[in-house]
Amino acid sequence: MDVDYHALLPEFILAGTILLVLVVDVFLPERTKWFAMPLGLVGVVASLVAVATLIGAGTRVSFGGTYVVDEFALLFKGFFLVTAVVVLSVSLRYFREGGFYQGEYYFLLLTSFLGCVMMPSSRDLLLLFIALELVSAPGFLMAAFRKGDVKSNEAGVKFFIIGVLSTAVMLFGMSLIYGVTGGETQLAEIASALADVPGELQTLTYAAILFVVVGFAFKVSAFPFQFWAPDTYEGSPVPVAAFLAVASAVAGFAGLLQLMFVAFAEQHEFWVPIFAFLSVATMSVGNFVALRQTQMVRLLAYSGIAQSGYILMTFALVTDDAASNRTAFAAGVAYILIYGIMNLGAFAATVAVSRRHPALLIADFAGLRETAPVIAVGMAVFMISLAGVPPTGGFWGKLLIFQAAIERGGGLGPALAVVMLVNSVVSVFYYLLVPRQMFLREAADRSRLRVPALVTVVVGAATIALVGIFVLPNPVARLAEISSLVGLGP
């Protein structure tokens, strides 16, 4: 077994930090439990530096090809670690003031992020499964972390049951793949083995692919596995909801991208229609149900479902043409990156408001332009960006997907583009509800909202990033382009 320790350094640092947080927590007095957060933050930043040292170092393979660190993996690892920094930053005050078990929380959160960081490197069914579970299992606990609240308990239980169910289906699918391919678990090997599967096993192969997709569809809250998301997000502590909506969902997409583009690329004629349906149903359900929401986190949950639908669309654009596949892949990755920024920003702004209005109704954002101007302007930018309207980065995200859809052509591409267009217009209606509250209504309590500095920094940085991406989208487009997995299969 060849092990490239440098390539694994980010994971080692993160794992070490996790253990450290767990141990240190035991010895900390109650008053200073919050110290686990800066400790975790240092570990995450160190891990980020380790990722940076791997940039440009080429593709590095460990454990006989099951664990690969390439451009794709690095891009996603960097994304997850930055997300971790943000989630940790917005967690500090929230958990200090909420009377939670802080040490355990940071331990669980970092463990989940370890799963995220492993995901884009896992080129093996078993590793993918482990990474996915590492993301999910602590999530079940964290969702139920507001122990005094019935809603939080419901959030955890619902998340757990649906999560376990879909994982079981996925495992069953993986075992079928194992059988059909004659004992392969490595993605690239699976791809070549599936190429000459005998005719009578074809149906079984398709069923297996479908089952595996189910597990990931749950993670990215695709229709019909979406209904846990709004309840769970609403019940969870807000930073945990941010984690679930961004890190956990993107981890699902990272896994899905590897499976579909490396292992199952040859079978695209079978799964493209499935993804087309999933995408259309997911975005439509998300957008239309979002129209009726009055609670902020639920709104963000449905918005997240809709955004998942847009990203899923890039899977439905796969054809035999490698060039067009590369465009679709890059569009999906670019959208994921931009989605992460705007959604993290929106959740951070929500955390800021949650201190005064724990119920977090959309109406609680009234008059925010007066009580917290920076947060209000940032939130307006996030909402406009989620709607995909200039001058924000979200515009380019949508444009790239449209372009990929039109390039694919052949009826399905333009048809999907039209569905997405109509959805985008619908979404504008509910996204604008929030700026409308913030800028048109007056707050009942017009005193200044005290926003933690870290939250303001996160909101400001995300706002600048989104406007910056609008002006200069080249880096995002280039990053997405070079980190392609297309053609890694046979």
Place this chain on the structure above:
Amino acid sequence: MTWENSAITIATLLPVVGAIVIALMPKSREREIRGMGIVVSGAALAIAIAIAIGFDYGTDGLQYELDLDWIGAIGVRYHVGIDGISLPLYVLTFLLTFLCAIYTWRFVPDPGRTRGFLALMLLLETGMAGTFIAFDLILFFVFWELVLVPMYFLIAIWGSANREYASIKFFLYTLFGSIFMLLGFLAMYFQGPDPHTFDMVALRDFGAGGGFSQTFQLVVFGAVALGFAVKVPMWPFHTWLPDAHTEAPTIGSVLLAGIMLKMGTYGFIRIAIPFLPYGAEKYAPWIGALAAIAIVYAALACLAQKDLKRLIAFSSVGHMGFVMLGIATLTEIGIQAAIFGMVAHGVITGMLFFCVGSIYDRYHTREIARIGGGMMQTMPKLGGVFAFVAIASLGLPGLAGFWGEIMALLSSFSPSEVFLADRVGLFRLYMVMGGIGTVLTAGYFLWMLQRVNMGALPDQWRQAGLRDVLAVEWVSWLPLLALILVLGLYPRLVFGVTDDAVGGLMRLLGS
């Protein structure tokens, strides 16, 4: 970077810089904020005028051109330039915004918040001006969409009673249209010349030379035209306009009517027709029909309006109908008429909205029945200005409104011999409808004047202390009033600029 290739970029982006500066100024410095609005928009106008002075009027090519790589990964370039078709609209954008900034010196609509108001206005200016100079389809689309957000907030925050409904309706309508336009652009990219390009000059040459297949043109022209038609707005896509106009604050209405509507008609002339001439040929009779309906429909709707501002809004639909009728003939005269009509409508209707804004400021109502007449007795100057502009709007010879309408009617007497030779009868019918429309237009404007300016003064206004035109109003209005007269007496001011560019366009299309 030289003046030649950076001037229009500086003028277009200067307002954004100004918007950021204004947003960062302390809230308490009210006068400085308003002054900054005037300074920034004035500086931008000065650059625009310098561009117009340095413009070479003898050619039809692009001037002040700049072509930079922007997003290499998807082939989007920052390609800007200006020609005779763009120039009048480009300068008008800066002029109107500058006058709006002056007007804001005295009038900031409720609920105040001047910083946000001016910052959004300047952002809007960049979007509008950029649309007229963009020569890359995606860049064009970005500027086109950039106007949505500021205009939404201008209506939603500073509008009147029904502002929330009107603002979201405006946003959704125009977004819906423009998104199909975007699909059309992407389709042209992939079906266009090899290597694929969004460059509007390259696509124009390719498309005008018959590069796109006929079926493709029919589909894509429909998609692109939908986006433009909503913006114009053409009947029956006009329903957002009366609401938006009526609820918007005065300067929102001025810029909406003065510039934003022209983005749609400009799109037809700049993109839809030259890129997709076969589609234009097939759609032209339909566009003409909608235009003719719009003229008559808007005039009838105006006769039924009780709200002064809504009346002016509907009159815009009719005037834009004349512009579209001119475009639909696909002739040189028709397109010249359209551009002239766009400029004239911008000046006249912008001025009308200024008047209505000031009337509302005095009476605190826009209802014609509540105003009750007699404005000439209480405020003779305001009444006189209002009458002058209304008469210009109904197309009196010698004033700006005349040339665009008469030439549009003339061109529909003999539509393009190359494209529409077998549709002459149809277009003559449109001409007759347009003629009826002008009569009705004269009717409703005169009736409006009769009810507002003339008649017995209701008692309640006699002692109300209504103040006649203020100095700041004179300053912001005089340039427009002068332009109405000058354009009417000396139309070559616009035709001289557009002649070569439109001629070049027609030669490209082979007629």
